[in-house]
Amino acid sequence: MNVILAEGLSGLSGTVMALIASLALGVTSGLLGTYVVLRRESLFGDMLSHAVFPGVVGGFFVSGWMARMGWVESEKNPLVILSCALVAGVLGALVVTVLGYTTRLKQDARLGVVLSVFFAAGIAMFGFGQPAGVNGFLYGQTGAIDATDLVLVLGAAAIVVVSILIFHRPLLVVSFDDGFAHNLGYRVMGLTLMFSVLLTMAVVVAMQAVGVVLVSAMLITPAATAHLMTDRFPRMMMLSVLFTVGAGVIGTLISGTKEGLATGPVIALCATAIFVTAYLFAPRYGLVARFWHDRSQRKRIQRENILKDLYRVLEREGFPAEGASVSAFAAERRLDPGSAERELKMLEGAGDLIRGNGGEKLVLSEEGWGHASRVVRNHRLWELYLTNEAEYQADHVHDDAEIVEHLLGEEAIKRLEEELGFPETDPHGSPIPQPSSTPPQPTS
Amino acid sequence: MIALETHDLTVTYRKRPVLYGIDVAIPEGNLIGIVGPNGAGKSTLIKAVMGVVRSTGGWVKVFGKPVKQSLPRIGYVPQRESIDWEFPVTVMDVALMGTYGKLGPFRWVGEAQRRKAREALERVGMLPYAKRQIGNLSGGQQQRVFLARALAQDSDLYLMDEPFAGVDAATESAIVELLKDLRSKGKTVIVVHHDLQSAREYFDMLLLLNMRVVAFGPTAEVFTTELLQKTYGGRLTILSEMAEKAAREGIGKIHPKNEP
Known part of the structure; x- marks a missing residue:
């Protein structure tokens, strides 16, 4: 044959x-x-x-x-x-x-x-x-x-x-x-x-x-x-x-x-x-894909951190309708005016920020409020979780929360809230916001 | 009935004796823990029973028959660290392997096998992860996948090598529940375990091992300070030294029985 x-x-x-x-x-x-x-x-x-x-x-x-x-x-x-x-x-x-x-x-x-x-x-x-x-x-x-x-x-x-x-x-x-x-x-x-x-x-x-x-x-x-x-x-x-x-x-x-x-x-x-x-x-393990993945992760985390700090400034001032000043923002972020401007441009580009009064006043858009309130809630919930359940000292929990706030999904949040009995304030006494596209009502 | 019986089982590794003359008869329907210090030969005992490690003497019977004939009735869970977690298989693939034993070489995996694998994954709470590659799981999840594979085998005797190593508390209690469930169905489960405290809680019977059987019996009887000290308080120093030396020098095999 x-x-x-x-x-x-x-x-x-x-x-x-x-x-x-x-x-x-x-x-x-x-x-x-x-x-x-x-x-x-x-x-x-x-x-x-x-x-x-x-x-x-x-x-x-x-x-x-x-x-x-x-x-x-x-x-x-x-x-x-x-x-x-x-x-x-x-x-x-x-x-x-x-x-x-x-x-x-x-x-x-x-x-x-x-x-x-x-x-x-x-x-x-x-x-x-x-x-x-x-x-x-x-x-x-x-x-x-x-x-x-x-x-x-x-x-x-x-x-x-x-x-x-x-x-x-x-x-x-x-x-x-x-x-x-x-x-x-x-x-x-x-x-x-x-x-x-x-x-x-x-x-x-x-x-x-x-x-x-x-x-x-x-x-x-x-x-x-x-x-x-x-x-x-x-x-x-x-x-x-x-x-x-x-x-x-x-x-x-x-x-x-x-x-x-x-x-x-x-x-x-x-x-x-x-x-x-x-x-x-x-697609997943290639150098370029990994580079883009890491880059977009870094960008997201950076954006969330900026939003969180802006939220803090607004919160301190009682969520004024006209917004926060650029200088207060720069002071919170510990940045020189040039770097602060770059970060604000980034937020603006992402659609999180509306600037009024010749660019001097900073107001969050609906999307911006949504992101900011979510990340602040994550941060504060996690701090509370660490102090209450894992018995950390209140002054030791911030650094961990800085990382975990970017990782918590909605499902984990639900479990956290249930476990903590739907708390309203974090271990430092700050209110834990609910995700919302509008500024929280002033508390005091 | 006796689930696992060994007689004079001896294993040497690279000429060093690892297990001497193991005689043990494990009755059916129990949770048995094998405990002992590092290097006591706990994993080796399981591997020797499975034939993964060649024994140099003695014999093993499972349900009264040589191991080879009883293999379909045995489910083996290897140590987690022996697995290559980059291997391109999914959680489902691994669970399906449990059904291969009853599948002839010319038959494809069908719906019956898939259903069995899904059920097993469901029992360990891993069904939602069925399509994940095994490397993308936490340590506890990985362990559960391998338990699911053993469940899919539908065995009567389970041999598990350190299933609690490196798992989270939730997985640990889930595994304990699973083991108790297996026992209630008349299965025999033999577990290599490294934590004495929980060993006392988890197991009906303990096999205290340190290169030879120090004691075997109901946990309440065997878990005594004296016996534990004997297990953990150093090896049989002179005995093992001489056995090693004899092997090294190539003059015959010293083959100590269980000490008097």
Whole structure:
């Protein structure tokens, strides 16, 4: 069946085959990469890609020898080469595991040791025979993928997709909470082993596109990007696949435009470009979103603080209808006239403030009264709560209230009021206002 | 009937003995607290029962059968700090995991599972947060989510590793109510606990543990100054020193029984 499929595929042009390969590789690496990133095994993937290399070189030797014996037609039989690579990868994973059981070394040190020795062995072996075609595996060459390679890539993708479909729940639980995986009766060792084998397969096929050293570009970078974008597992998987496929396809197309431009680095750079974009612009965790969020929070708090102080000035003067003077406001805020003017401009801009008498008198708008009375109420309620319920000293409660006044929601306020028996004055004797769009009635 | 029985259960970690020859038989339908100082092996005991930590000797039976056969009847609540709170799962996702045990590999999660998960979340007051990612919760809320997952498992024996660690007072009393409710339904709940004062209040029976079983019995009988001093007043110094040394030097395993 393989042969039939390969013949059917060989009718396709090189570019189409490269694109189909990128697509299949993207699905494989994108799906598995999600687990790798969440399991904190990114370095493990990197180790695998290096450990696989001596297998590739060895595979070229074995394939050449088999061709001389007349067992296979081509000196570069991809099935033989990839099988050898798979064996080397699994061997690398095994050595890491055995070192874990028999030494005190932590995972990262074990990975470092195994990664370098396997890669070194591959390079050294390369020196002996210098088989042509190894370079494609070092730097990646989707353009060189032929119909037989493509069958293998598609086969690997099919195996990975089917395995994940069947085992998605066990894999999720094992990655999230392996103690609970035991509880559910999952075979944790078996699942881990299966995952390692799938991962090695993915690495072996991805290697043809991006080269051994840059497999992380397909396995880790897109999944890490997806993790920046979402808090949902299925969505993370979908995005991870999307980014891997995107990087693969765009990278393949770009590298095809210039002779001698290896595919691997271009794909890696594309994947990183997507990563940087997400890092900056991701909806919730992106730098820009966080910056705007922090900025608007700061602005809101500043506005509430200014309103609160203006409220205090007005309150002290018995809420005069003509409003408070700019100088009294500046004195309350402890500001020079220039800074006071800037803050007043800000309130005006927000629609909280109306200025009368040539700008000298400050009156709150309906919206301004609403905000100001709410924040003053929050502040005073919280002070009362701390003194009454938490038994703070009255002179210790102000600083806490300065923060909490901006955090209390209506629901928390309702609970506070109930708990405190709908109080009318705070611990310092000041009245606690009700939210209102008009000035409170003068009390005295 | 006996819910959990261990015989001569022994665990070593990196060649250091953590638990020696634990013999205990816990009767069904009780709230049991495991108490002891730091490093006494409380969590290890639970993990060894679950098979998360490999025991080096002895056996465990749950409802008279080897643990592997009884797993569907056990609900396990891990320590909160063992969880990666950045993991992209929601409160609902975690509660649903409780239903996975009775779901074959080829079946999708359906309405029956969702209903069960919702009920469990409702019982711990976390249903309003069902769509939240687990990292965006307070410590007490996080603990409740994991209790909901255990409830969704519909187990007969619950093993909980420090469910009261780092939770607020409201959550603590909610958890206590929940445990009592489970007991009233004939369930057995075994809880690793670090606070002696409340241990006396919460549990019917106490297992005093310090690398070996110091005492096990009804709280009123076991909660004595003498026994607590024995539990908390240092380890079996010479015994554990020798056991460690034997392991370090690679000369066989000293395997002390419960002291005479």
